[in-house]
Amino acid sequence: xxxxxxxxxxxxxxxxxxxxxxxxxxxxxxxxxxxxxxxxxxxxxxxxxxxxxxxxxxxxxxxxxxxxxxxxxxxxxxxxxxxxxxxxxxxxxxxxxxxxxxxxxxxxxxxxxxxxxxxxxxxxxxxxxxxxxxxxxxxxxxxxxxxxxxxxxxxxxxxxxxxxxxxx
Ligand SMILES: [Zn+2]
Numbered sequence: 001x002x003x004x005x006x007x008x009x010x011x012x013x014x015x016x017x018x019x020x021x022x023x024x025x026x027x028x029x030x031x032x033x034x035x036x037x038x039x040x041x042x043x044x045x046x047x048x049x050x051x052x053x054x055x056x057x058x059x060x061x062x063x064x065x066x067x068x069x070x071x072x073x074x075x076x077x078x079x080x081x082x083x084x085x086x087x088x089x090x091x092x093x094x095x096x097x098x099x100x101x102x103x104x105x106x107x108x109x110x111x112x113x114x115x116x117x118x119x120x121x122x123x124x125x126x127x128x129x130x131x132x133x134x135x136x137x138x139x140x141x142x143x144x145x146x147x148x149x150x151x152x153x154x155x156x157x158x159x160x161x162x163x164x165x166x167x168x
Contacts, residue, residue: 006030008040068150069133070140072157073124077102077139079161089123089139099163100126100156105137126156 004027006018018034021027027042034040073089080095080102081087088095094103106112106120115121124133129152136142148156 003045005043005045006034006040007043008034065148065150065153066140066143066145069145069148069153070143072153073102073133073139076157076160080164083164094121097163099128100124100160105135107137126160128159129156131156 004021004024006021006027007015008018010016018040019027019030021030024042024044031040031042077087077089084095088102088104090104092104095101101121102124103121105123106115108115108120110116110119112120122132123135123139125131131146131148133143133145135144
């Protein structure tokens with residue numbers, strides 16, 4: 001059973017739920033009623049698995065690109081966690097397949113013999129487009145993503161989700 005939950009960020013920067021909808025059309029309509037200044041978006045939940053399976057921020061261009069990437073990577077990490085039992089942004093071995101990889105922040109400074117030559121692994125890497133993101137300690141902090149547009153990153157997210165067998 002899929003549910004579309006419209007959320008927004010309120011005046012004190014807290015995430016609030018606005019409405020739960022049975023389909024995407026109704027959710028988009030509800031989100032459009034909220035107005036752009038409070039940054040509405042839609043989480044898609046699979047209630048059987050009680051996990052978020054996708055993010056559709058209809059006004060996503062309002063959201064700062066770093067914030068947007070953080071939301072996306074957290075969503076992806078949550079999906080991986082629900083399958084593997086650990087969060088790949090926090091615990092090694094992280095996650096890697098043919099399409100993308102996620103690794104926790106490493107501060108070994110080359111002391112780990114495996115990191116000596118090539119440096120610590122990049123925290124998020126999308127192979128097909130050679131797109132990478134680094135962060136400090138936890139996802140979202142002091143992030144320095146390669147330059148990217150919202151549309152492109154949404155595409156990357158969907159491809160990553162597909163690559164480990166989640167429906168959009
Ligand atoms: Zn390292």
